[in-house]
Amino acid sequence: MSAILDRVADIIESRKLANGGDPATSYVSRLFAKGDDAILKKIGEEATETVMAAKDARAGGDASKVLYECADLWFHTLVLLAQFDLTPQQVLDELARREGVSGIVEKASRKDAPGDGA
Numbered sequence: 843m844s845a846i847l848d849r850v851a852d853i854i855e856s857r858k859l860a861n862g863g864d865p866a867t868s869y870v871s872r873l874f875a876k877g878d879d880a881i882l883k884k885i886g887e888e889a890t891e892t893v894m895a896a897k898d899a900r901a902g903g904d905a906s907k908v909l910y911e912c913a914d915l916w917f918h919t920l921v922l923l924a925q926f927d928l929t930p931q932q933v934l935d936e937l938a939r940r941e942g943v944s945g946i947v948e949k950a951s952r953k954d955a956p957g958d959g960a
């Protein structure tokens with residue numbers, strides 16, 4: 843299931859300026875050249891666009907737009923992971939680690955933890 847994530851992550855890695863990426867020809871290299879803030883700005887934009895697409899779909903609009911916006915959001919988070927030398931496999935590993943642990947139970951365990959004032 844993660845093969846496409848790995849392949850896109852490999853392309854993104856190859857687009858780093860240190861790996862010969864060229865901002866003149868590559869969107870990803872252009873983002874890396876602009877730096878962290880540009881990547882974070884895109885993630886904020888894509889997250890907002892995902893929310894708007896979902897609201898439109900709920901109002902009777904085209905639900906497939908949610909797919910496109912999620913793809914944009916996931917793609918830009920892959921760029922962010924690469925910026926910090928992290929991989930999609932590490933995110934999948936974290937999801938696997940959480941598998942079967944209810945979010946409600948997990949949150950309650952945090953509240954019981956010493957020093958957690960939340």
Ligand SMILES: N=c1c2ncn([C@@H]3O[C@H](COP(=O)(O)OP(=O)(O)OP(=O)(O)O)[C@@H](O)[C@H]3O)c2ncn1[C@@H]1O[C@H](COP(=O)(O)O)[C@@H](O)[C@H]1O
Pocket residue numbers: 850853854857867868869870871887913914917
């Ligand atoms: N999956 C994607 C992908 N998804 C979305 N995008 C780009 O992300 C941008 C999304 O921005 P918006 O929707 O806000 O559109 P925009 O107004 O054109 O964007 P901005 O000018 O505001 O940045 C668009 O330019 C899309 O083309 C992507 N660009 C690249 N990839 C993958 O990354 C690989 C490397 O791309 P390059 O580095 O460009 O060769 C590609 O082969 C693909 O596999």
